[in-house]
Structure formats: structure tokens, C-alpha cells
Amino acid sequence: MHIVVTNCNTTQEMTEEIVRGARAAAGPGTTVTGLTPAWGPESAEGWLDSYLSAAAVLDTLRTYEGEYDAVVMAGFGEHGREGARELLDVPVVDITEAAAHLACLLGRRYGVVTTLERSRGQIEDSLYTAGVAQNCAAVVGTGLGVLDLGDDRRTEEAFIAAAERARAAGAEVLVLGCAGMTGLQRAVGEKLGLPVVDGVSAAVKLAESLVALGLTTSRAGSYAKPLPKRRVWPGTPGEP
Numbered sequence: 001m002h003i004v005v006t007n008c009n010t011t012q013e014m015t016e017e018i019v020r021g022a023r024a025a026a027g028p029g030t031t032v033t034g035l036t037p038a039w040g041p042e043s044a045e046g047w048l049d050s051y052l053s054a055a056a057v058l059d060t061l062r063t064y065e066g067e068y069d070a071v072v073m074a075g076f077g078e079h080g081r082e083g084a085r086e087l088l089d090v091p092v093v094d095i096t097e098a099a100a101h102l103a104c105l106l107g108r109r110y111g112v113v114t115t116l117e118r119s120r121g122q123i124e125d126s127l128y129t130a131g132v133a134q135n136c137a138a139v140v141g142t143g144l145g146v147l148d149l150g151d152d153r154r155t156e157e158a159f160i161a162a163a164e165r166a167r168a169a170g171a172e173v174l175v176l177g178c179a180g181m182t183g184l185q186r187a188v189g190e191k192l193g194l195p196v197v198d199g200v201s202a203a204v205k206l207a208e209s210l211v212a213l214g215l216t217t218s219r220a221g222s223y224a225k226p227l228p229k230r231r232v233w234p235g236t237p238g239e240p
Helices: 012-025 047-063 081-087 095-104 117-130 152-168 184-192 199-212
Strands: 002-007 031-035 070-074 092-094 110-114 136-141 173-176
Touching (some): 002 199, 012 070, 012 199, 047 117, 070 095, 070 199, 081 092, 092 095, 095 110, 095 117, 095 173, 110 152, 117 136, 152 184
Parallel strands (some): 070 092, 110 136, 110 173
8 A cells, every 4th residue: 555645845854754654653565655845835834825835735746646545635734635635536634634533532522732823723724624623622832833843852842831721621632733743642642641643643544444445535526526627737838
């Protein structure tokens, strides 16, 4: 089985970190390839970045020529998953909804701990669209930007402080609200005494399950294939 994992930004180091987390979660016989968009924001923080990122990720998937069985979209709260489901003939699993669905199996209410507070609106909208917003007790920011997550000690301390606020709001399970936090669950889970769900790991396992069960995106209605028409992509004169 071959899973493609798409970073939502152009920072190659973050793609590599995400791929390490995805491979650690993948079962025997599953290979993981990471894709980094050739254009777009270096980090996705805010509405402008998110929409730009979505277009860049879709362009990356459109032009990728390798064979694969499923796609994991590693942008927490970022746009684009619905477009990818129209575009591709394989299962598309977004880390935001994957983490939330698994969190709902572990407790009645979950909390998302993310990067900057400005990302809250996007994440809340994404959870609502996925049908799991009603179980979310809180979306709490750490105050760290995406590119600040490389400092493990500072990230862990900021995460724990934000997690306590989510717990106070009623969270029984915590979700890592950024793909750049992949792997942090092992460091903070025992300290917090709460289950901590990593979206990359959750999405990989769900993607494996969908492929193993022979399931893929329904074409009846919402995710029907895109209408044939001329579309102008960056660097191309116009392609379907």
C-alpha cells in the first residue's frame, strides 16, 4: 500500500518531519511519500495562507505522476480536502477530521491545541464541516507560530499550558492542532493524564483501513468528478 502525505506549506523540513511521523504510524507493507508544494506560503497561518495553500496542494496532487492508494492531507484546519476528493480517485483523509473522529471514540468532548489563536476560526469551521464540531470543547492556541515548533522544549511547555485551558473548558481528550506537532503526543500524554491524538497518525491509520476495505470517495452528489472545462493553473496554458 502506498500513501501520499501532502504538506500544506513549502517548508521541506516540515514535510520531512511529517513523513517521519506518518511512517512511524504506518503498518507493515505501507510506504509513505511526502509531497511539498512548489509554491504557496512557507507556513499556513490565517485565511489568506489557507486558501493559497489549498490551491497549491491541489496543483501538487494534480501534477504528481506516481501511483498511490490514498492521500493524507497534513494541514490542520486548512482548506482543500473537498476539492481533493473531487479530483482524486483514491481515499482522501484530512488530519483535522481524522483526529477529531478518533478523539470522539475516546471521550465525550475533545479539545484542540494549536499554534496561533488566529487559526481558531478556520479549525472551528473545518470541524463543523466534518460534522464533529459539537464534540469540541475548545480550540486553544499555544501562541507559537508554525515555524517556531522546532524548539521541542518550548513547544512542549506551551502545549501543556494550553492543554490545561482546554481541560478546564471540559476536554477529556486532546488533539494536536498542527501537523508540525507530530510526535508530541508521546511527550505530553503521560504528563497530562489525558489521551492525546496526533492527526497525522490518525489519518494514516484511517487511510490504511479505507484502502484495506476497498472503500473510496462516493461520486453520488457532493464529490462528483469536476465538470470538464478549461482551467488555467500556475505555469500552464490551460488544462482540465
